[in-house]
Every structure is written in C-alpha cells, then in structure tokens.
Amino acid sequence: MSYFDGIAPVTFAGTDSTSDLAFRHYNPDEMLMGKRMEDHLRFACAWWHSFAWPGGDPFGGQTFDRPWFGDDMAAAKLKADNAFDLFAILGLPYFCWHDADIRPEGDSFAENTRNLAEMVDYIGQKMETSGMKCLWGTANLFTHRRFMSGAATNPDPDVFAWSAATVKTCMDATMNLGGENYVLWGGREGYETLLNTDLSREAQQAGAFLNKVVEYKYKIGFKGAILIEPKPQEPSKHQYDYDVATVYGFLKRFGLENEVQVNIEQGHAILAGHSFEHELAMAASLGIFGSIDMNRNDYQSGWDTDQFPDNPREAALAYYEVLRAGGFTTGGTNFDAKIRRQSLDPLDLVAAHVGGMDVCARGLKAAAAMLGDGVLEQARAARYAGWDTSDGHALLGQSLDEIHDLVVAADLRPEPRSGRQEILENVVSRYV
Ligand code: XLS
Numbered sequence: 001m002s003y004f005d006g007i008a009p010v011t012f013a014g015t016d017s018t019s020d021l022a023f024r025h026y027n028p029d030e031m032l033m034g035k036r037m038e039d040h041l042r043f044a045c046a047w048w049h050s051f052a053w054p055g056g057d058p059f060g061g062q063t064f065d066r067p068w069f070g071d072d073m074a075a076a077k078l079k080a081d082n083a084f085d086l087f088a089i090l091g092l093p094y095f096c097w098h099d100a101d102i103r104p105e106g107d108s109f110a111e112n113t114r115n116l117a118e119m120v121d122y123i124g125q126k127m128e129t130s131g132m133k134c135l136w137g138t139a140n141l142f143t144h145r146r147f148m149s150g151a152a153t154n155p156d157p158d159v160f161a162w163s164a165a166t167v168k169t170c171m172d173a174t175m176n177l178g179g180e181n182y183v184l185w186g187g188r189e190g191y192e193t194l195l196n197t198d199l200s201r202e203a204q205q206a207g208a209f210l211n212k213v214v215e216y217k218y219k220i221g222f223k224g225a226i227l228i229e230p231k232p233q234e235p236s237k238h239q240y241d242y243d244v245a246t247v248y249g250f251l252k253r254f255g256l257e258n259e260v261q262v263n264i265e266q267g268h269a270i271l272a273g274h275s276f277e278h279e280l281a282m283a284a285s286l287g288i289f290g291s292i293d294m295n296r297n298d299y300q301s302g303w304d305t306d307q308f309p310d311n312p313r314e315a316a317l318a319y320y321e322v323l324r325a326g327g328f329t330t331g332g333t334n335f336d337a338k339i340r341r342q343s344l345d346p347l348d349l350v351a352a353h354v355g356g357m358d359v360c361a362r363g364l365k366a367a368a369a370m371l372g373d374g375v376l377e378q379a380r381a382a383r384y385a386g387w388d389t390s391d392g393h394a395l396l397g398q399s400l401d402e403i404h405d406l407v408v409a410a411d412l413r414p415e416p417r418s419g420r421q422e423i424l425e426n427v428v429s430r431y432v
C-alpha cells in the first residue's frame with residue numbers, strides 16, 4: 001500500500017495537454033544543445049519539504065496527515081518507501097536529504113549515528129533497485145534546540161564539536177549513497193543581536209570548520225563538490241553567508257575559493273535583494289557556481305516561503321545563466337519547495353512537482369534557444385567591442401598619468417551609446 005496508490009507515472013503529453021498530471025514541456029529525452037533535457041536539468045526531490053514537513057506555520061501546527069509521520073525507525077522506513085514511490089511517479093533522477101529527514105532523532109550522538117547508518121543501508125538498497133541517485137546530502141544543524149545559537153559559530157565549543165562530528169557522519173553517509181555533492185547551509189550561523197555576539201571569533205570558527213570539511217573530503221576520497229548555500233536571514237536575524245559575493249569573500253579569507261562552490265536558492269537570492277540570475281551570474285564569474293535550489297518566494301511576504309516555481313520568464317533567465325556557465329557538472333535542480341499547508345492530498349504533492357519541473361523545462365528550452373541564436377550574446381559582445389581592440393587591451397595595463405597623456409594627445413571625446421535594454425527585454429519575451 002502506497003500513499004500515492006492510484007496515481008500513474010507522469011509522462012510527457014505535449015503542450016496541448018490539459019491534464020493536471022502530464023508534462024507539457026519536460027520531455028527527458030529531448031535534445032537541447034547536444035544534451036538530453038534530463039541531463040541538463042538533473043532534477044532532485046527534497047526529502048525535508050516533500051516528506052518530513054507537517055504543514056505547520058507560526059500560528060498553527062500540523063495540517064498534513066501522512067501515514068509515515070512518527071519518530072521511530074519503522075516510520076522512517078515507511079517514509080523512504082513512499083518517497084521512492086513519488087520519485088518513480090515523477091521520473092525524477094535525484095533526491096536530497098538532511099540526516100534529520102531520513103532518520104529518527106536518537107537520545108545520544110551514538111544513537112543518531114546508528115539510526116543514520118541503518119537508514120543509509122535501507123535507502124541504498126532502494127536506490128539499487130530503482131536507479132535513483134543522490135544529488136546531495138547535508139546535516140540539519142538548526143532544528144534541535146542545541147543549535148539555537150549556531151553550530152560552527154556557537155559560543156559553546158561542545159556544540160562546535162557535536163556539529164563537526166555530525167557533519168563527519170553525514171559526509172560518510174553521502175559518500176555511501178554515491179552523492180554528487182555535500183551541502184552546508186548555515187541555518188543558524190549568524191546572530192540575533194550584536195550585543196552578545198563576537199563576530200571575529202565566530203568567523204574564525206566558521207573558517208576552521210569549513211577547512212576541516214574540505215580536509216575530510218580528501219581523507220575519505222569523496223569525489224563530489226562541497227557547496228555552501230547562501231542566505232541573508234531567517235532563521236537568524238543576520239546570517240553570515242549572506243549572498244554569493246559574501247561567501248566568496250569568506251572563502252578567499254580562509255583559502256577555500258578553489259575548494260568550495262555555492263548552491264544558490266532562488267528565494268534566498270530574493271531575500272538578499274538580488275535576482276536569482278544575478279546570484280547565478282555572480283557565482284559563474286567568480287568560478288564558484290555549483291548547484292541550484294529551485295523555488296520561489298511570495299514577493300509580498302518577505303519570507304522564505306519556498307513555493308514551487310511558476311514563472312517561466314524567471315526560469316528562462318536563470319537557466320540562461322546556468323547554460324552560459326557551461327551547465328551543471330556535479331550540480332542539479334533541487335526543488336527546495338513545499339506545498340501550501342492547505343494542499344492536503346497526495347495529488348497536490350505530485351502536481352506541485354509536475355508544475356515545477358515543467359516550468360523549469362520551459363525555461364531551459366527558451367534559454368537554450370536564446371543562447372543558440374546568440375542574439376543577446378552578440379549584443380553584449382558589440383557593447384564591449386572597444387575593449388577587444390589593441391588600445392582597449394593596453395588600457396588596463398597603463399598608469400593613470402600614461403592614460404592622462406593619451407586622452408590629451410587624442411583629444412578624446414567619448415560618445416554615449418544606447419544600452420538597448422527594452423530591445424533586449426523584447427528579445428527575451430519572444431523566446432519565453
Ligand atoms: C533553508 C535552506 C535549506 C537548505 C538545506 O532555507 O534552503 O533547505 O537547502 O539545509
């Protein structure tokens with residue numbers, strides 16, 4: 001008996017389909033830029049939102065009624081069984097998890113580790129029979145009250161130690177499951193008030209912690225990427241990994257800019273006052289682009305509402321940057337997205353993923369066409385063409401007084417030129 005009984009595997013039915021449970025754009029085998037659509041998008045389901053989340057909000061508790069809710073090993077296994085049923089219905093290739101999503105919380109560190117190992121065995125067997133893969137694993141270092149003042153940045157060294165030991169077990173588990181990345185989101189690595197916070201110490205702790213993670217990656221021969229997930233606030237008032245540029249500064253400071261990349265989430269980009277495509281382009285230009293958490297926020301509420309994406313234009317602009325960056329290598333598209341608390345039925349959960357996958361596919365198709373036709377890239381190249389001349393090349397190497405003499409000798413009179421913004425926006429509209 002599955003929670004999803006009666007729901008047939010979702011298939012591609014073309015843009016004319018009016019079914020709630022058909023793909024209108026996601027066609028895994030369709031070739032785009034010489035690669036299958038499935039291999040471009042590398043979709044993953046998030047264990048925490050789709051299976052562990054009870055539907056609560058700050059004003060009310062659980063609204064969902066799932067047969068696998070419970071805090072013992074039997075419940076965790078039932079949850080895994082149903083998770084794999086959903087993966088099969090959707091034809092998703094990957095999943096992502098926190099330790100706390102897949103195993104019950106024990107009374108001690110040792111019990112947590114035992115529970116995790118048993119669930120990794122259980123899930124590993126299901127992966128073998130289903131062909132499912134693990135995009136990434138991570139440690140939940142923010143829900144339990146021991147983490148209320150942070151994990152790596154906690155004022156109490158015992159919490160730092162507990163967190164480091166937990167990450168070790170989660171990296172082991174990720175490796176055992178063949179995970180292609182290991183993610184660190186600094187859930188409570190930040191502060192509520194500066195009045196009780198020592199910023200300098202906490203930065204040193206975070207730098208040392210991340211260096212240990214990278215060191216351990218080499219020690220065990222983990223081939224995947226280590227990814228930091230930036231977010232500016234929530235749950236902490238201020239989170240240290242504010243955005244991509246801030247993370248890059250942190251990595252540089254601790255000598256890790258060639259070791260660690262970023263997992264960029266749409267909603268977190270918006271919370272930081274950026275667009276998703278800004279964060280993607282910034283990561284690519286800094287050489288730290290890794291993976292994406294796909295979702296959207298409510299643009300009015302100002303919170304990380306983690307909704308499924310529904311805006312094809314935003315998806316197109318995002319995948320345009322992903323494709324410009326060369327596409328995913330170890331990364332992929334993880335739906336860090338949850339259904340609303342009134343969306344009670346199995347059908348809601350399936351349809352949410354179907355819609356999200358379709359919006360991403362539609363965005364990807366538009367992005368591939370835009371890049372293939374080259375209209376935007378030609379306009380961009382033309383805008384900077386002056387820098388490709390020999391005078392342009394030379395300029396960056398010259399001193400201020402040399403440049404001054406050149407300007408005077410040439411009687412330079414720069415002519416402003418249109419940025420063509422509306423014309424370029426119209427180009428995007430043609431493709432979406
Ligand atoms: C929360 C984060 C979290 C990470 C994994 O806002 O997005 O879900 O992706 O810890």
Ligand code: NI
Pocket residue numbers: 185229265293336
């Ligand atoms: Ni996320």
Ligand code: NI
Pocket residue numbers: 265267268304306336
């Ligand atoms: Ni989030």
